[in-house]
Amino acid sequence: MTNNQSDKHGLFARLRRSRESIAQGVVELFNSSAEFDEVFFEDLEDRLIMADVGVEASSDLVQRLRLAVREGGVTEGAAVMSLVQQKAAEMLEEIERPWEPPVAKEPWVIMLVGVNGVGKTTTIAKLAYHLNSEGRSVMLAAADTYRAAAIEQLQVWGERLKVPVVASSRGSDAAAVAHDALTAAQARQMDVLLVDTAGRQHTDVGLMDQLTKVSRVLTKCQAGTPHEILMVVDATNGQNVLSQIDHFHQRLGLSGLILTKLDGSAKGGVLLSASKRFQLPVRFVGLGEGESDLKKFDPLDFSKSLFSL
Known part of the structure; x- marks a missing residue:
């Protein structure tokens, strides 16, 4: 196992409590939904808010997911969850800035x-x-x-x-x-x-x-x-x-x-x-x-x- 793989495994394990908190509502919703319609998206947003994702972030994430699901014609739960991961990462990546020292030879x-x-x-x-x-x-x-x-x-x-x-x-x-x-x-x-x-x-x-x-x-x-x-x-x-x-x-x-x-x-x-x-x-x-x-x-x-x- 590479160091990178080990880090990912460690992060997955250490975020267990947060993942379980979200899973209590979100995974249950995925498992119970026959289709990914507007009712599903509204319910998902509510459950994300309850899981401490916050109103603004939940609304943004669900809107991105809604567009991706509809444009891609996605119908499988695992594929939709993969889109949730991608869109959440996308939100965070848009805010990323370089982490690097100044060019000048100063501290x-x-x-x-x-x-x-x-x-x-x-x-x-x-x-x-x-x-x-x-x-x-x-x-x-x-x-x-x-x-x-x-x-x-x-x-x-x-x-x-x-x-x-x-x-x-x-x-x-x-x-x-x-x-x-x-x-x-x-x-x-x-x-x-x-x-x-x-x-x-x-x-x-x-x-x-x-x-x-x-x-x-x-x-x-x-x-x-x-x-x-x-x-x-x-x-x-x-x-x-x-x-x-x-x-x-x-x-x-x-x-x-x-x-x-x-x-x-x-x-x-x-x-x-x-x-x-x-x-x-x-x-x-x-x-x-x-x-x-x-x-x-x-x-x-x-x-x-x-x-x-």
Whole structure:
């Protein structure tokens, strides 16, 4: 079995809860439908909405499916499900953007943000592992200065991954830590700087202001940075993540999403909902606790794993 095949098998297995949540309604509908008529499409849309795919994404997906079925004269359930997979992937692929460092010989600056408890510090360590495995030199900035445990946690990960960490004491100015880290990354000619930030509720104006300050200071230190502002969201929160993304996106101009805890969630359909509503690409998905369990997002693999008879 190739590594690619192994990854696909793993994704299929780890999306079991999300797949079963959708299957409870959708597969039952496929098995009970004698024909794929308008009643079927309306019922399918309702069941997708109930499975956390969201109103906008469900409506778009069903409309694409409706046209494909009618134009192709498709009548077999397995063929229709294959079209569901293709059209879901198509929706996600339309939002995809290149994931690549800037051409200039300067650090690729990636800032991670999110609310409390989504696994952001662990995710940044996994991202460091992923980028390191691609042969890139990585530095971490411990700009979550609210929790001493977060600084210590990142330092432990740095030692484990043999990645340098720029940190200060608890309560330090997060923007100053980010500035010092970028200056150090430039001096050491690092390929990537990953900036960890404190988890915060999107309704906390003061803490949201601090995030914009971090971004602004990075821009002053190196034009065009941060190149990526990725929001880490917890898949188990379902549709609740939409209001979180909305607030962060308005304040920071997010460039993409990382979905964590996808392996333990029955609400993987929210990924389609969030991508559709905010036109943000999903960069990575978290599928476990291990350092290698952050996977680069593949729309077709995800769709095939999520929608299956």
